[in-house]
Amino acid sequence: MFLQPWLLLALPLVALPVIIHLINRQRFQSVPWAAMMFLLSAQALSRGYSKLRAWLVMLARMAAVAAAVLAVSRPLSQGWMAVAGGGRQATAIVLLDRSPSMSQAAVAGGESKLTTARRQVALALETLGTERVVLIDSVSAQPIEVSSPRGLLEVPEGDPAAAAADLPLMLQAACEELTANRSAASTIWICSDQRANDWKVTDGAWPAIREAIGVIPQSVRLTLLASSDSAADNLAVRVTGVALHPRETGFELRLEIAIRRESDTGPASVPVLIELGPARSTVMVDLTGTEALLAGHTIPIDISALQALSGDAGLPAASNADPALALGWGRVSIPADTNPADNDFYFAFGLPPLRRVIVVAEESQTQRTLELVAGITPERLLRGTVETVAAEAVVGLPLEEVSLILWQGALPESGAAEALTGFVARGGQVIFLPPEDPTPAAFAGISWGAWSAHSPPLRPASWRADEGLLASTTSGTALPVGELEIGRTCAILGEATALAVLADGSPVLTRAASDHGGVYFLATTPQLRDSDLAANGVVLYAIVQRAIDAGLEVVAGARLVDAGGGVAAARQVRGPQPEPAALSWLQVAGPPATSSEAGFHEGMFASAGRLLAVNRPAAEDGARVVADEDVDALFAGLSWSRFQNRAGAVKGVVEEVWRLFLVAVLLALIAEGLLCLPALRPPAIGPKIGKVIA
Amino acid sequence: MSTDRVARTFLDSSVLARLAAVPLLSRRPMTGGVSGRHESPHRGSSVEFAEYRKYVPGDDLRRLDWRVYGRTDRNYVKEYEADTNLRLCLVVDSSGSMGYGSTGMTRIDYARRLAGTLGFLASRQGDAVGLSCVADAILRHLPPRRNPAHLRLVLDGLEEMRPHGTSRLPQVLHELAETVPQRAMIVIVSDLFVDPGELASCFGHLRFRKHDVVVFHLLDPQEMAFDFRRPTRFLDMEGGSPLFVDPLDIADRYAQALSAWLGALRSTVLEQGIDYHRVLLDEDYEKVLARFLISRASTRGRR
Known part of the structure; x- marks a missing residue:
């Protein structure tokens, strides 16, 4: 709660005003006085108010001293949060949920939940003076040493990915890290939006995780930085079916496109942009309720042009590739909204397989x-x-x-x-x-x-x-x-x-x-x-x-691969591959991704003469959030706390708030001054000399 | 006058000389033993015409107004005002509270100056002067007499007066109202630290006895301003329990209480027709007495 808690030893100074008051009472003067009747009357009039004011003055002085002592002790905001953080911690393990749902912002173009969480955790750890920061991201689920809290903002392992998170797996990695490095008191920061598909509350690993954390000898605290708020107007697009059908003259591509939103905000017409090589077309999809399906949307295909395009795109050995597996690819997009991670969907298609x-x-x-x-x-x-x-x-x-x-x-x-x-x-x-x-x-x-x-x-x-x-x-x-x-x-x-x-x-x-x-x-x-x-x-x-x-x-379905999980599916179809399989993937289209995370970002990838469209898992489009009670149950018996965050939140998780205490000192002194002001006296009563005649 | 050969610290000869030019007059008829310069309730033989009255057998024929008889053929007697001396009763409060003074002069010193000077002036113009030193009772009572030796006793009484004890001014004034014969001038010098309601009662009693009541109300400037800063233990000068207060806490209420008390006192003296003078101890007593005497003289001229 305080960055310099030893200064709290000065808190007994709060009693200083009382001591001064008692000393002052001993230094009274004695005055012979004749007009006692007025004194007695005045005291009878003001006894209650006078005592109250005296108490208030005393309280104001004590509050001023207390606030001054607290201010120099450098207090942190979010008192319970700081308690949860345990103040200065030797090691902080940051579990970062990089799933697409974490890319949601409060407003279109605003700061995403992921960026907000990274920034807030980095600032909090910097404020707390954490010595060692370890990042476990949802893609690798492996501990990554970060040089400083600020490094959380710079490491590529903190950028958004298309793969779902696996919180139990990440927590297991955190337990192993804590067990392997027996550092002093540690905090596990979990930055997540509590999506059910990421948390897997029914996973049998949870009891083992609880047990593992419980037996770690050093003090371990868990802090959940939850960004579970949802955006009602967010739309997600997905290609649920793609098939190339031969026709008498050429082929036609049949697409099945689903548009989903988190809650019904009234009828809407959504323009869906379909990119197929250089050809672009837009189709309007009427959305009522929470989901709309555009089924059987057909697009005529010129096979020769597509094959040429595949070659131009750098698809290795495209000419030698099986046209059933690697013929072409495309992308559907919807206009930008609060979550940019679910506005595009890649798909690949080829001739119907044998x-x-x-x-x-x-x-x-x-x-x-x-x-x-x-x-x-x-x-x-x-x-x-x-x-x-x-x-x-x-x-x-x-x-x-x-x-x-x-x-x-x-x-x-x-x-x-x-x-x-x-x-x-x-x-x-x-x-x-x-x-x-x-x-x-x-x-x-x-x-x-x-x-x-x-x-x-x-x-x-x-x-x-x-x-x-x-x-x-x-x-x-x-x-x-x-x-x-x-x-x-x-x-x-x-x-x-x-x-x-x-x-x-x-x-x-x-x-x-x-x-x-x-x-x-x-x-x-x-x-x-x-x-x-x-x-x-x-x-x-x-x-x-x-x-x-x-x-x-x-x-044929291996052309559509779920980010992360799809890597395993592709491996199952094509037989055993060296781990990690995605390392050999070549990105054809989509946002740039490092080769080590090729299978975890959306885009088009080429592998062994076939095209793979990597997209977010379908569960990421669902807004189902794990209830707080369920999270409570998951961490039952552990030292943990939750901090409700939201995308774009300006206020930090842990901030120094000594300025507030200085203002409190000022206010207390002003209050003391006002209370000590002598009351306005009636005009001076001058002598009345003269004869009074009835 | 040569009656006071002992030097009195509270009498200033120059002040006496200056104030001697203004007579001390009463506001209402006085009953004196000898002829003087004050109006009497009885008709007399002064030179000041009073009224005509029908002759009744037994009247002195020398007082018939022959001119009226010649004009109207009726017998009228011409009557003149009677002038007499007054009996001046100086009632000086000598309770403990009279010992207070923040200006270098205590209230009782100021009272000595006022009462001594007035007594001297009255005696000098032939009036009888008496003294009552009062606190919780009448501590010393000298009935009014007009001989110079008596004045010396009065001055001795003033000099020997010491502030002590509690004040029971209302009871004492009731007692004096009964003791002093009617139609006297009662001069009260006190701080009047009593309930104005009780004072109203005794002032009414004195007025009923046809006394001309004059009040010199002595107040100290510090009592008016209550200008204390530090926590103070106030010791009751009349023997009551001391009181420890923070003056800053109660200054406003003190001022309220004082103001209310002065207002009530003013109402009382207005209702009872008292010649009331509020005096602060930092004022020159000569000016106070001069204003008093001059106001009396001017009132007499308008009767």
Whole structure:
């Protein structure tokens, strides 16, 4: 609370006025007096007021002395804040949330939350005289030694990024830093806007963090510099879908653009600028409520011009690149508002990738049927290949660009199972069909049971028409699943989600639980004795083509990468890469970013002959803030405090306020002077000499 | 006069000589023992015509106005004013508060000068002079007499007077009102530090007894200004409890109380027809007495 607290030892001087008063009382004069009646009367009149005034005068004098002593002790503002900061601290660890939401300013063009927080923390640490400053930013989550508090304003690791923050990870890094460097009393400053996606309150790491901080031997205080206020008029733009469709003459780009705002401030028309190379177009999007979606916005594309542009942009080996992965890129923008970090969105596009399907079948009729439904593309100009292999040959196949594996036969084991597991983990789709002779082998916790014959054949009684492979079409027309006739089904053993169920309750199509990709089990085969899936081929065709589309989304979807998190996704698709993967990325467009943080800033990047559009994660557009009570619970049992900040706040977190105390001294002295002023006396009463005659 | 052979410190011969030119006159008829220069309630044989009155058997025929009889054929007696001497009662307060004085002269010294000079002047013009020294009671009482030896006693009494004790002026004045025969001049020299209401009562009593009441109210300049700065312990000169106060704290209330008291006193003397003179101790007593005597003389001329 004070920069020179030892001067507070002078506080007993507050008693000085009392002592002087007592001494003065001993130095009274004695005067013989005749007119005592007036004195007694005057004293009776003024006893209460006189005592009150005497007390007030005494208080004013004591306040003046106290304020003077406090002023020379160099007090700091935000008393509780200073207490939380513990005054002079040896080490300060600053956790800086650099997520896009921290770029929000109070007014358009104003100082952002991030800049305000950096400035205030730097000033506070400078004021407190902190000896060692360590920065842990949300991008690297690694401790960075800063030469001085002022250095917080200069280090590039404090600039805004497009990646979301991971507060638990940053706090873990802070704990490790504190454990490794056993410095004296330390403070952890958390500069964040309390966004739910950054704080991850349900993360299992929080209890461990609390425990870790609790066992640190030195004194550790946490100070949260929260900037949780939101801007109701802020708009965020995002491309939720991009696809290049071949047409008879050239291609057309279909964009799906979403505009979101934090609260409904009435209808608005937002101009969205779409940049596609040198071509620019603006489309007006009417916004009512909090979100608007511009779906199916088409733009005709000249492929040759785009390829030339890619070469001009310095895209390495663009001519050799797979046009399915690196054909072109663009950007959508909305006018500047309070948060500039969510006004642009980059996207990349290419030719539709090859619809590559692998069929593994032990029965030839089923094999032919599957090859047929997988090989016919929904649109004529789309390309697709179907490769039929033996089960054991799957191990050596390059599955990275395969969209779907159709597997009819005994469930894979050993090497094949591992290959399929990796395939599914990267987002691949697998549909298993039962073998004639089921084995105990299991995949994703599911295994085949015994066959059951249904006579007469049964029809599916219910199926998931809202989502999944059996969902109705976008026009609302349901698939004719109920018209299928199933004569024989193989039992599906294990926990799975049934997508279609026969009248007797046995599942026809199920989906196994998996973090990525899709693992489906079809309980019958297209053989005539088992079902009429082949004869009534619409349903089987829809199932297979939808699975292929889902697999293609992963293959093609890698063009849109979430900043930070997208790096890992890209690595999963393209296989193991040296860490950090983004180091090899070459920036094609977007705000300049250091190579070490290439994957954490928005923009277009080129990597291994493909274009990556790096943007902020979708969760950053949400305004959900962690409630104060939840934050209290996260830090329960720790020495911590919260300081509510706002973007552009001029007032510092910790400031010297000795001037205020000097003013207090002045005011106290003026008050004392006014109270000591002798009261106005009535005009002097002169002698009245003369005769009075009645 | 040669009656006072002892040098009196409170009498100044030059002042006496200057003031002797102005007579001491009463405002209302006095009852004296011998002829003098004061109006008497009775008709007398002075040269000043008073009125005509019808002759009644027994009247002295020498006083018939023969001119009126010749003109009207009626008998009228011509009457003249009677002049007499007055009895001057000097009532001097000798309570403890009379010992106060911040100008080098105490109140009782000033009272000695006023009373002694007045007594001397009255005696010199043939009036009887008496003295009452009062505090909580009548400490010394010398009835008015007109012989020079008595004046010496009066002056001795003034000289021996010492400020002491509490003041019970209202009670003492009531007692004097009954003691002193009617139609005398009562000169009160005091600080009047009593309740004006009580004074009104005793002034009324004195007026009822047809006395001509004169009040010399002696106040010290310090009592008016109350110009103290340091915390002070005020010692009651009449034996009361001392009082420790910070003068700065109560100066305004003191002034209020003093002003209220003086206002009440002024109302009292106006209602009772008292010849009231407020005197500050830093004034020259000769001027005070000169104003008093001259105002009396001019009033007499207008009767």
